[in-house]
Amino acid sequence: TFDTIGAGNQQFFRWWVSGQIWGSAWQPWASRTLGYEATVPATGLTVERAYGNGLAALRLDAQNPIMFQGFQSGFAGLVPGRTYRAVVRWRTENVTGPQSSGKPYGVTLKLTGWPQVGGTLTDPALIPHVHGDTPWHVASADFVANSDYIPYVSLILENTTGGAAYVDEVSVVEIQADGSFGPQILRSPRFNSHLTFDQRQGAGMDAIFAEATARDMFFKLVISEKQEYLLNHFAPDGLPDLHGNFFNQGAGSPTHQLHTAYWRHLLARFGAYRAIHSWELANEEAPGPGPHFQLTAELAGLSAADGNPHPATTSTWATLAQNAWNAPESQPISYADFHAYVRGTGWIDPKNELANDSARFFHEYDLSAAGAGFGKPVVWGEQGIDDGTTTDNQEPLLAQDLSGVWLHKMTWARTGPGGVxxxxxxxxxxxxxxxxxxxxxxxxxxxxxxLTNGRYQDIAAATSHADLRAYGQKDVQAGQAHLWIDNKRHTWRAVVDGTSIPAVSGTVSIPMQRANQNFVVTWFNTATGQPTGSQTITSDGGGTLTLPVSNLATDIAAKVALP
Known part of the structure; x- marks a missing residue:
């Protein structure tokens, strides 16, 4: 992937690591029947049963008869010819059957192909079926690997007529030559995953961060989800609560203690990597002040005080959430983050025109964020040109824009003053x-x-032709400016529609506040980012520098400097 991106190209990325090493959201066990819980896959967990001091257990029943690992996690590696042991801790309650007489029924562990509900009965059971009423107990079985990767590890309640099974843990380890056990090869073997850190997955993340560091690439890491099942159902009194909604509890609560333990692990395990740009506490929280922003501020403070400090933030699902970001308790948060899809969650009109003109789309939101008075950097954490039906779908006509005019224009519009x-x-x-x-x-x-010298401001350029637009910034004190000049009829939509786009000529005037001053103007090809030539232009008596534009078919960029 890094090779595909290429050196010097995109350098900043958002990566979901929630559930990778800790927690239940995006954990590797997938249901064949349960839908998403808001924006995250169903966990299959319940707090109505738990083993020992655990908070929850996986529940298998008629509504959720299969949970399996391999689809969302990848397949764990095996060494052909070696022996492995699978171990489960589970219980059953009133598991009745069989639905199909003469065949085994109950809960079982199988190594399968793609598991289909009702289609796994002929697959051999690795751990035999258990039914009836059984207390928490451990069952195990050995197998000899015959391939380089383990198949789908499937927990299945099959051929039953009623009841439920509860699972606390599933483990697969190698039995080594001396009879001892090798390391755990499954991800998140314990369903009380708020109490463990996945060291195997952590080692994989180490490798990615090390490679990204060497390539000057950087991640903002989404470390949790607001729908995290385990923390949401851990009440302040230390007991499980079916009603949930405890993710953002403050100091003194169990969830707060778990949050901080997780944060300390992240800082200690990964904090030294320069490839980590920042921590994002949760994806798309409510856009209002309150406990979540207070919790985010705590994360930001802890991270800032660490020996390897990193910025920390959160994100909201809609609007700029000025009241939240500008609240006094949010002051420690390192930067603001908003999400906006032009049609689905965007708030600036006209939405279809913005969707068809990606430069304008970026520019309008850039100015809106700049005017919000955050007093800190702003990341547009999710930006999309959606199709208007759901933010899951991109505008389909973009597929016809083979050269990426939409991305080209949107990227060069960043030359403007907002800094988003x-x-x-x-x-x-x-x-x-x-x-x-x-x-x-x-x-x-x-x-x-x-740009960080604190003197740059909007270039405030004026164009002589209605079809010219210019976005940029200037440092009047240093006599410097940079700008992007665009033929605004040349949009991705016009290209896809085959619309005739006339070249445009005119001028771009920049108030540089230096009368009768010679400036060196260097022109750039926006397809390469390389200079194509330079010329000396003198400002007029009022300090305005006027740049000529001739037969501009697409766009061009320029830098202005004193001789």
Missing amino acids: YPLYWYTNHIFDYSLHPIFGAWNRFMAGVP
Whole structure:
């Protein structure tokens, strides 16, 4: 993947790690029948039963007869010819049957192909079926690997007429030559996954972070989900609660203690990697002030005080959430983060026009965020040109834009004054069309511009032609500016529709506040980010510098500097 992206191109990415090493949201066990719980897959967990001091257990019943690992987790590696032991801790309650006489029934563990409800009865059972009423107990079985990867590890309640099974843990380990056991090969073997950290998965993340660090690539990591089942059902009194909604509990609560233990693990295990840009506490919380932003501020404070400090934030599902980000308790949070899909969750009109003109889409939201008065950086954590029916679907006509005009224009619109950093949601499209060099061209143009000196402001350029637009910034004190000049009729939609797009000529005037001053103007090809030539232009008596534009078919960029 890193090779596909290429050096110097896209450098900032958002990666979900919730459930990778801790917690139940996005954990590796998948149901064949349960739907999503809001924006995360169903966990199959219940707090009505638990083993020992556990909080919850996996429940298998008629509504959820199969939970299996391999689909959302990948397949664990095996060594052919070696012996492995599978171990489960489970119980059954009033499991009756058989539905089909003469065949085994109850809960079982099988190594299967793609498991279909009602279609697994002929697959051999690795751990025999258990039915009736049984207390918590451990069952195990050995098998000899015959391939490099374990098949789907499937917990199945089959051929039953009633009842339920509860599972606390599933383990697979190698039996070594001396009779001892090797390391755990399954992800999240314990369903009380709020009490463990997955070291095997952590080692894989180590490798990714090390490679990303070497390549100057950076991740904002989504570390939790607001729908995290286990924390939501852990009440402040330390007892399980079916009603839930305890994720954001404050100091003194069990969930707060678990949050902080997890944060400390992340900081200690991964904090030294420069590839980690920041921690994002949760995806798409409610856009209002309150306990979640207070919890995020605690994470930000802990991370800032660490020996390897990193920014920390959260995200909201809609609007700029100014009341939340600007609340006094949110001050420690490192940067603001908003999500907006142009049609689905966007709030700026006209939505269809913005969808068809990606430069304008970015620019309008860039200005809106800049005007919100956050006083801190802003990331557009989920940006999308959606189809208007659901934010799950990208605008289908973009598939006809083979050269990525939509991404080119949206990226170069970032030259404007707002400073928002966008992360486009439908990343498969960027990979499928090999569009990552678009980011590289803009990066090369922007290289060396000292935006952090605190003096840059909107370039406030005026164009002489209605079909010209110019976005940029200037440092009047240093006599420097950079800008992107666009033929605004040349949109991705016009290209896809085959609309005739006339070239445009005119001027772009920049108030540089230096009368009769010579400036060196260097022109850039936006397809490459490389300079194409330079010229000296003198400002007028009022300090305005006027740049000529001739027969502009698409777009061009320029840097202005004193001689």
